[in-house]
Every structure is written in structure tokens, then in C-alpha cells.
Amino acid sequence: MALKATVVGVGMVGEQIISILRERGFPIEWPPIVCATRERTEMLDGEEFYVKKTDESCFKGRDIVFFAGKEGARGASVQWGEIAQEAGAVCIDNGSDFRLDPTIPLVVPEVNPEAVTSKSRFIASPNCSTIQLVMVLHPLHQAARIRRVVVSTYQSVSGWGVRAYEDLLNQMPQALKSVNKVSFDPTVFSSSMAFNCLPHIDKFTPDGYTKEEMKMVLETQKIIGDESINISPTAVRVPVLVGHGESINIETENELSASQAQKVLSAAHGILVMDELNKDNPRHDPLERTCPVPLDIRKPEYQDLVLVGRIREDSTLKNGLNLWCVADNLRKGAALNVVQIGELLIKKGIIRP
Numbered sequence: 001m002a003l004k005a006t007v008v009g010v011g012m013v014g015e016q017i018i019s020i021l022r023e024r025g026f027p028i029e030w031p032p033i034v035c036a037t038r039e040r041t042e043m044l045d046g047e048e049f050y051v052k053k054t055d056e057s058c059f060k061g062r063d064i065v066f067f068a069g070k071e072g073a074r075g076a077s078v079q080w081g082e083i084a085q086e087a088g089a090v091c092i093d094n095g096s097d098f099r100l101d102p103t104i105p106l107v108v109p110e111v112n113p114e115a116v117t118s119k120s121r122f123i124a125s126p127n128c129s130t131i132q133l134v135m136v137l138h139p140l141h142q143a144a145r146i147r148r149v150v151v152s153t154y155q156s157v158s159g160w161g162v163r164a165y166e167d168l169l170n171q172m173p174q175a176l177k178s179v180n181k182v183s184f185d186p187t188v189f190s191s192s193m194a195f196n197c198l199p200h201i202d203k204f205t206p207d208g209y210t211k212e213e214m215k216m217v218l219e220t221q222k223i224i225g226d227e228s229i230n231i232s233p234t235a236v237r238v239p240v241l242v243g244h245g246e247s248i249n250i251e252t253e254n255e256l257s258a259s260q261a262q263k264v265l266s267a268a269h270g271i272l273v274m275d276e277l278n279k280d281n282p283r284h285d286p287l288e289r290t291c292p293v294p295l296d297i298r299k300p301e302y303q304d305l306v307l308v309g310r311i312r313e314d315s316t317l318k319n320g321l322n323l324w325c326v327a328d329n330l331r332k333g334a335a336l337n338v339v340q341i342g343e344l345l346i347k348k349g350i351i352r353p
């Protein structure tokens with residue numbers, strides 16, 4: 001028997017959840033109920049959906065609810081999470097509201113599937129920049145124990161949501177005429193994004209970091225289950241539509257050479273290492289190596305992976321490594337991860353089709 005599913009939120013992530021549920025043959029009655037802040041019909045992943053205004057009827061008799069709404073007191077999972085659980089559904093949330101609640105599992109299925117138990121009724125999915133970070137750090141931590149990480153992100157505008165994506169598309173033609181005369185929505189970002197970079201993602205904290213940066217610290221420690229890993233983050237928005245990059249510097253307790261790290265990462269599920277000699281290049285560089293870029297994740301063969309390159313030893317540290325990784329923030333960074341959590345729930349017999 002097929003499961004009954006509801007998707008709350010039909011923005012950048014909600015549409016991807018619908019697409020991935022179909023693509024992976026997730027065993028649900030089709031179509032799922034989809035709901036948002038107002039009723040309408042909308043084309044989602046090439047199919048016309050009746051989008052309901054979210055109310056209690058969206059959760060009655062449902063087995064699984066995917067939350068992809070916004071955060072905060074008026075956000076989707078804060079408003080509807082308990083109601084969905086009381087109606088009998090297991091909930092999986094993309095938002096940040098409950099991620100650090102010690103009673104709620106925060107899960108990346110390749111990293112900590114054991115966090116999901118038969119008692120789990122509400123499961124949080126990490127922030128997009130955290131997911132690709134822990135996918136890379138976890139196998140290296142198992143191999144050589146990580147002490148300290150310095151991470152700088154290069155995050156696409158879709159990480160904010162559909163309004164930021166559309167705003168950048170509107171800014172581009174204006175910027176081609178005059179880069180300093182671009183109108184933008186100041187309620188989204190504090191600067192225009194066309195031909196620009198902005199080291200400001202989410203709200204500031206009293207110590208000068210941003211919430212996005214602190215998510216990477218606290219969520220990573222919770223998922224890996226080790227608060228002794230020191231993480232020093234800088235989160236930067238770049239004028240890319242989809243796909244986040246991260247430059248990661250890692251200090252380990254035990255020695256791990258670049259080639260050993262390459263082997264460890266190549267063996268890890270969900271990771272593809274792209275770091276080979278690329279001799280015959282038109283730039284006449286005999287030492288040139290391949291490396292992943294955000295546009296790579298638009299290729300179907302790479303879209304669900306965390307791509308890793310530029311793996312090299314840090315000559316300024318005793319046991320130090322530098323590397324670069326790229327992933328689709330809407331898929332592995334959000335929608336794919338929650339569907340994989342749904343698959344884990346089925347595998348563990350917590351929900352039964």
C-alpha cells in the first residue's frame with residue numbers, strides 16, 4: 001500500500017521534493033497533498049498541482065509530512081509540526097527551528113542514520129552548507145580525527161529561497177548596463193548580488209558571526225557527535241543561481257596525506273572526487289588538475305553528489321589538509337536529504353508502505 005504524503009511549501013525546496021519523490025519512486029499515493037500560505041494552482045516540476053492553503057486537513061491521515069516552508073513563529077513547521085504529529089504523521093523538516101533541540105534527531109543519512117529510531121516522529125534536516133561539510137568531514141574524522149576546521153563558503157542565491165533567485169535574474173541585465181545602478185530587494189540581501197560577493201548570510205549574532213556560520217559549527221558537532229571539533233566559519237553569498245562551494249582547511253590529530261584523504265573520500269558514499277591531472281589543456285599547464293564547479297551539479301550524473309577537488313596538504317600545519325567541495329544546495333543540501341531520510345524511515349520499518 002502506498003504511503004500518504006504532504007509537502008508543505010512549494011518554493012525552491014518544495015518543488016525539488018516533489019521532483020525527487022517522483023524520480024526515486026518513493027512509495028506514495030500520487031499526487032501528494034501540497035500546501036503553502038495561499039490556495040492556487042501551480043506548475044511544479046512540469047505538472048499542474050492544486051496547492052492548498054495550509055490547514056489541519058492537510059495532515060489528517062497522512063503518514064509522512066515534508067516541511068519546506070519558512071522558519072520562525074509564523075513558519076511552517078512551528079505552526080503545523082505538532083498538529084501533523086498529533087494527526088499521526090512522521091515529520092521531516094528542512095528549516096532551522098528545531099535542528100539544535102537535543103530531543104530531535106538532525107540527520108544526514110550517509111553520516112548518522114543511527115540517530116533515527118522507532119521513537120522518531122520529527123526529524124530535522126541540516127542547513128545546506130552543513131550537509132556538504134559533514135559529508136566530507138565525517139569520513140576524514142573517522143580516518144584521522146579532526147581537531148579544527150576553517151571553512152569559507154561560496155553560497156548560491158537560491159539558498160535564500162525563490163525571491164533571491166528571481167531577484168538575481170532581474171539584477172543581471174541591469175548590471176550589464178551599469179553595475180552600480182542595480183535595483184534590488186533590500187529585504188532579502190543587504191547588497192545587490194550581480195557581479196558581487198557578500199559575506200553576510202542570515203542574521204548577525206552578538207559576537208560578530210552570522211547565524212549561517214553558527215549553524216555550520218553547532219549542526220556539524222551535533223551530527224558527527226563530537227563537540228571537540230573546532231570550526232571557524234565564514235559564509236559568503238556569491239552570484240551563482242544554484243550550487244554551493246566550500247573551501248575547507250582541516251587539521252587532524254593523526255597524519256593523513258593528501259593521497260590517503262583522496263582514497264578515504266573516494267570510498268565514501270555520496271562523494272565523487274574530481275582531482276586528476278588534466279595535462280592536455282589549452283592553457284598549456286602540465287600540472288593542471290580537474291576540480292568541481294557549481295555548474296557541474298546541473299549534470300544528471302553529478303546532481304546528487306558532493307563533488308570534491310583541490311585536495312592538498314597544508315604545509316603550514318603538522319597534519320593539515322586543504323580541499324574544495326561543491327553540492328546542489330536544493331538537492332543534497334535540502335530536498336534529496338529529506339527524501340533520503342524518508343527512505344531511511346521505510347528501511348527501519350518506522351513507516352510502512
Ligand SMILES: NC(=O)c1ccc[n+]([C@@H]2O[C@H](COP(=O)([O-])OP(=O)(O)OC[C@H]3O[C@@H](n4cnc5c(N)ncnc54)[C@H](OP(=O)(O)O)[C@@H]3O)[C@@H](O)[C@H]2O)c1
Pocket residue numbers: 008009010011012013014035036037038054067068069070071074075076079094095096126127128158159160161162163329330333334
Ligand atoms: N533553499 C535552500 O537551498 C535550502 C537548503 C536547506 C534548507 N532550506 C530550508 O528549506 C525551507 C524552504 O526554503 P526555500 O528555499 O524553498 O524557500 P522559498 O523558496 O522561499 O519557499 C518557501 C515556501 O514555503 C511556503 N511557506 C512559508 N511559510 C509557510 C507557512 N507558515 N505555512 C505553509 N507554507 C509556508 C511559501 O508559501 P507561498 O508560496 O504561499 O509563499 C513557499 O511556498 C526553509 O526553511 C529553508 O531554510 C533551504
